[in-house]
Amino acid sequence: MILIKKITPARCVAWLVLITMLVVTLFPLLFVAKTSFVPAGELYTTSTQLLPDNPTLSNYKKIFGLLSTEESIAAGGSGANINITTSMINSVIFTGIIVIVQTFNCALAAYAFARIPFYGSKLLFGAFVASMMIPSVVTLIPNFVLMRDLGLLNSMLGMVAPFFLMHGFAVFFLRQFFISLPKDIEEAAQLDGANSFMIFFKIALPLSWAPLMTVATLTTINMWNEFLWPFLIATDDSMKTLPVALQSFKSQTPQGQPDWGGLMAATVIATIPTIIMLFFFGRRIVESVQFTGGK
Amino acid sequence: MSFMSRKLKSSLFGYLFIFPALIGFLLFYAWPAGRAVGISFTDWNLLSEPYYVGLDNYVEMLEDDQFWNGLKLSAYYVLLNIPLQIMLGLFLAVAMDRLTKSLFVKAAILLPYLLSNVLVALVWLWMLDPILGIVNSLVAFFGLAPQAYLGDPDQALVSVAAINIWRHMGLCAMLFLAGLQTIPKYLYESASLEGVTEFQMFRKITLPLLRPVMVFVLVTSVTGSFQIFDTIAVTTAGGPLDSTRVIVYYIVQNAFSFYKMGYASAMSVTLCMIMLAYTLLQMHIMRASESDLN
Amino acid sequence: MANITLKNVTKRFDKLETIHGVNLKLCDGEFVVFVGPSGCGKSTLLRLIAGLEEITEGVIEIADKNMNNVAPANRGVAMVFQSYALYPHMSVRENMSFGMEMRGESKENIHTRITKASHILQLDELLDRKPRQLSGGQRQRVAIGRAIVREPDVFLFDEPLSNLDAELRVDMRIQIAQLHAKLKTTMIYVTHDQVEAMTLADKIVVLRAGHIEQVGSPMDLYHNPNNAFVAGFIGSPKMNFLPALISDIEADNLVMVAFNGQKIPFKIQSDKLSIGDPVTLGFRPEHIHLAKQEDGFHFDITVDVAEHLGGISYLYSQVEDNKVIIEISGENLLASGDVLSVGIKQSDCYLFDQAGKTLIDRALPNR
Numbered sequence: 001m002i003l004i005k006k007i008t009p010a011r012c013v014a015w016l017v018l019i020t021m022l023v024v025t026l027f028p029l030l031f032v033a034k035t036s037f038v039p040a041g042e043l044y045t046t047s048t049q050l051l052p053d054n055p056t057l058s059n060y061k062k063i064f065g066l067l068s069t070e071e072s073i074a075a076g077g078s079g080a081n082i083n084i085t086t087s088m089i090n091s092v093i094f095t096g097i098i099v100i101v102q103t104f105n106c107a108l109a110a111y112a113f114a115r116i117p118f119y120g121s122k123l124l125f126g127a128f129v130a131s132m133m134i135p136s137v138v139t140l141i142p143n144f145v146l147m148r149d150l151g152l153l154n155s156m157l158g159m160v161a162p163f164f165l166m167h168g169f170a171v172f173f174l175r176q177f178f179i180s181l182p183k184d185i186e187e188a189a190q191l192d193g194a195n196s197f198m199i200f201f202k203i204a205l206p207l208s209w210a211p212l213m214t215v216a217t218l219t220t221i222n223m224w225n226e227f228l229w230p231f232l233i234a235t236d237d238s239m240k241t242l243p244v245a246l247q248s249f250k251s252q253t254p255q256g257q258p259d260w261g262g263l264m265a266a267t268v269i270a271t272i273p274t275i276i277m278l279f280f281f282g283r284r285i286v287e288s289v290q291f292t293g294g295k
Numbered sequence: 296m297s298f299m300s301r302k303l304k305s306s307l308f309g310y311l312f313i314f315p316a317l318i319g320f321l322l323f324y325a326w327p328a329g330r331a332v333g334i335s336f337t338d339w340n341l342l343s344e345p346y347y348v349g350l351d352n353y354v355e356m357l358e359d360d361q362f363w364n365g366l367k368l369s370a371y372y373v374l375l376n377i378p379l380q381i382m383l384g385l386f387l388a389v390a391m392d393r394l395t396k397s398l399f400v401k402a403a404i405l406l407p408y409l410l411s412n413v414l415v416a417l418v419w420l421w422m423l424d425p426i427l428g429i430v431n432s433l434v435a436f437f438g439l440a441p442q443a444y445l446g447d448p449d450q451a452l453v454s455v456a457a458i459n460i461w462r463h464m465g466l467c468a469m470l471f472l473a474g475l476q477t478i479p480k481y482l483y484e485s486a487s488l489e490g491v492t493e494f495q496m497f498r499k500i501t502l503p504l505l506r507p508v509m510v511f512v513l514v515t516s517v518t519g520s521f522q523i524f525d526t527i528a529v530t531t532a533g534g535p536l537d538s539t540r541v542i543v544y545y546i547v548q549n550a551f552s553f554y555k556m557g558y559a560s561a562m563s564v565t566l567c568m569i570m571l572a573y574t575l576l577q578m579h580i581m582r583a584s585e586s587d588l589n
Numbered sequence: 590m591a592n593i594t595l596k597n598v599t600k601r602f603d604k605l606e607t608i609h610g611v612n613l614k615l616c617d618g619e620f621v622v623f624v625g626p627s628g629c630g631k632s633t634l635l636r637l638i639a640g641l642e643e644i645t646e647g648v649i650e651i652a653d654k655n656m657n658n659v660a661p662a663n664r665g666v667a668m669v670f671q672s673y674a675l676y677p678h679m680s681v682r683e684n685m686s687f688g689m690e691m692r693g694e695s696k697e698n699i700h701t702r703i704t705k706a707s708h709i710l711q712l713d714e715l716l717d718r719k720p721r722q723l724s725g726g727q728r729q730r731v732a733i734g735r736a737i738v739r740e741p742d743v744f745l746f747d748e749p750l751s752n753l754d755a756e757l758r759v760d761m762r763i764q765i766a767q768l769h770a771k772l773k774t775t776m777i778y779v780t781h782d783q784v785e786a787m788t789l790a791d792k793i794v795v796l797r798a799g800h801i802e803q804v805g806s807p808m809d810l811y812h813n814p815n816n817a818f819v820a821g822f823i824g825s826p827k828m829n830f831l832p833a834l835i836s837d838i839e840a841d842n843l844v845m846v847a848f849n850g851q852k853i854p855f856k857i858q859s860d861k862l863s864i865g866d867p868v869t870l871g872f873r874p875e876h877i878h879l880a881k882q883e884d885g886f887h888f889d890i891t892v893d894v895a896e897h898l899g900g901i902s903y904l905y906s907q908v909e910d911n912k913v914i915i916e917i918s919g920e921n922l923l924a925s926g927d928v929l930s931v932g933i934k935q936s937d938c939y940l941f942d943q944a945g946k947t948l949i950d951r952a953l954p955n956r
Binding site: 010011015017018021022025026029031032035044047048106108109112116118121127128131133135136137138139144146161162164168171196197200225226227231232243244247250251257260264267270274277282283285290291292 | 302305306307308309310311312313315316317318319320322323324325326327328330331334341383386387390391393394395398399400401402403404405406407408409410411412413414417418419420421422424426427428429432461464465466469470472473493518522524525528529532543546547550551556559560563564566567570571574
């Protein structure tokens with residue numbers, strides 16, 4: 001039923017609402033971007049303008065530590081510090097380790113649950129899936145105590161520990177995929193003399209790029225944005241990830257107004273990696289996110 | 296005998312495969328979950344030895360107004376957040392399904408969800424700033440009185456809900472859109488041949504067939520929102536006047552500001568039970584796992 | 590030498606028994622076809638021999654060695670799957686070399702074998718392609734090539750032609766027959782298509798519901814089926830079955846069979862029948878003549894549908910309430926509604942008791 005798309009009142013309304021939603025979604029980000037270029041003294045006078053009168057990079061210089069403390073305070077800084085380069089690097093390492101190791105571990109486990117008959121497999125798989133239901137606040141305290149006892153506070157290992165070994169959703173998702181792989185390809189490999197590890201590495205993994213990337217994409221999003229755990233573990237500035245650094249930058253101004261210019265510049269910098277990811281992997285990200293609901 | 300030996304051999308392989316994940320599960324899920332229950336029976340400030348107090352923490356909890364207030368605020372937050380978020384998401388999804396397949400539109404709609412809670416909170420902290428924020432400028436433009444938003448005890452939780460609706464409605468829309476695209480087009484074609492109106496189609500075809508996605512969205516977003524923490528930690532820190540001290544914020548505060556590990560654990564175990572009960576109930580009511588398609 | 594012996598082989602999946610104590614002996618170099626309707630256990634039996642499934646009871650011996658606890662890769666078997674099961678991410682060459690690499694064969698050896706196999710199967714031009722770039726027939730040849738380079742003692746084919754179109758199927762069938770003639774290796778071939786079974790096999794194993802119904806050469810099964818099931822399964826179109834009666838019993842197991850008011854004597858192998866017992870009269874469509882035969886039954890049929898294929902015609906007809914298919918060679922103008930008088934020779938008749946067991950021993954014709 002191919003109809004020429006008629007311009008009906010309903011369609012007009014729908015377009016209008018869709019565009020409104022787009023504006024509502026994007027406008028705050030553009031407004032933040034504008035603010036980041038506004039000199040400290042002009043925040044009030046330009047608060048309703050869409051473009052700054054005298055654009056400046058001083059906010060960016062400030063957050064990258066290119067200004068001395070005096071200059072920084074003169075430029076409207078609160079004297080608070082954010083080492084955005086360090087926290088950016090921390091975020092990349094934190095996310096990178098978790099995405100790579102967790103995806104690999106989960107693929108291994110998911111393959112075993114899908115294809116290798118072993119004692120207790122059903123029970124353990126059920127337990128893995130059930131682990132998704134435990135609110136993170138429940139395991140938070142014991143995990144924190146464990147990290148403290150192991151002396152892993154303020155360490156990268158302590159930050160990645162609860163995440164990088166296993167994730168219930170990833171195991172569940174990948175198992176569903178491995179089950180759907182044609183079994184006779186693996187049987188052919190078995191007859192060809194490959195053991196389970198070889199079948200996994202030489203046959204199953206190379207055929208699983210798409211779902212592995214989906215899992216990796218979702219984990220990247222979640223870990224890049226993870227706040228509470230790194231917030232508890234990384235109290236030292238040198239270990240803070242981006243969300244933690246931003247939060248502490250914001251709350252370092254106990255009296256009066258925060259350093260809006262600096263904060264907004266930091267916000268923009270923190271947004272850029274997401275936008276770049278979205279630019280290059282937009283389709284994969286959208287589809288990965290949609291996958292989570294489809295089971 | 297031969298059966299045993301082969302199953303044993305494949306079991307060996309099985310456990311080698313799941314070994315890292317199993318360690319992760321035992322060390323960071325199973326054991327801590329059990330330990331949380333254990334800690335909840337103690338009085339423990341992290342420095343001294345834990346001291347067994349039996350059910351005291353639970354008794355204290357039931358008599359603690361702040362605990363009940365936290366639960367109430369979390370539930371209130373869910374009620375503010377979820378219906379609007381789902382409605383807007385559904386509306387967006389239907390509009391996008393009809394109007395455009397543009398990846399740009401999808402990506403733009405999804406963008407807020409891809410930003411961290413902390414970032415989103417900062418963005419809106421600025422937008423909602425009573426003096427410098429653009430929102431109050433717009434309010435003034437329409438001749439209304441400026442508001443304090445996150446600074447007003449009556450408005451803070453609503454503002455936090457609004458912020459998270461903004462962040463999550465794109466996600467909802469994407470999930471619903473994926474669900475919509477699994478509904479075969481011929482259903483609508485045969486319905487339109489029978490003279491069914493668009494609105495009836497939505498009610499009689501779209502909504503019933505979206506049920507599995509709806510259950511997923513409901514369960515994950517309700518349990519997720521009930522555990523709201525990040526946004527509040529950045530924007531209001533539980534204030535003003537405890538008006539946003541939701542349950543998880545109260546738990547974290549007890550644990551890591553007051554160092555009342557036992558009490559915090561008791562509350563978190565209780566929270567876990569509530570979430571579990573809700574999930575099971577919801578799945579039961581909505582017949583979650585069944586789809587009417589295929 | 591790769592004899593294969595199955596002794597009391599039984600397979601249970603959980604509680605469900607699908608193979609019931611099968612005994613079978615296959616000789617070296619034989620082309621054996623397992624045939625039967627879907628669900629009869631033929632594929633399961635093949636997978637038990639391959640070691641892809643584990644037997645619940647019994648013994649499988651290949652080349653006189655007990656294989657029960659030998660891994661599939663070490664049984665000296667190679668398998669061609671129905672879906673081909675090519676590794677999608679590997680080129681044709683990599684598909685063929687994978688098994689040899691797993692076994693640690695030398696590079697030169699791998700190269701020689703691939704060259705040889707690809708020559709036999711005309712795959713030389715395709716070695717660097719990926720499976721998705723190949724046609725169905727080419728994929729099939731690669732799957733066979735992958736089995737050949739293994740130089741196995743036994744080839745196992747699991748319905749290898751069922752995904753091909755009719756023309757290609759005939760083509761590949763001939764290629765497989767030629768391959769067997771050339772390699773002289775034991776081959777076990779599973780199919781539900783009796784034409785493939787008849788044309789390829791040295792020995793056919795007919796299976797039904799996890800039991801062996803009969804083992805024998807194609808002509809053996811055609812002329813001397815043990816029972817009505819095998820009789821109906823072997824031969825195309827299917828054998829016709831009509832109800833008849835024992836009307837008299839004479840000495841030496843000689844009985845009179847009554848059908849359509851006629852009585853004809855048959856020498857049977859059973860002495861358990863009595864007068865009035867119902868029996869089933871079987872005859873093949875190709876054995877029906879358009880004229881009354883001396884020493885045989887004759888009756889009238891009504892044509893329902895006539896299919897004219899040129900050199901041959903099939904008449905789907907009725908005798909009272911029973912359906913009968915008749916094959917006629919040569920052109921004719923018969924059409925729906927025609928009533929014909931037809932006859933069958935006594936020697937072309939098959940006779941089965943109520944349980945379907947054959948009653949007569951039909952000698953193979955001497956031609």
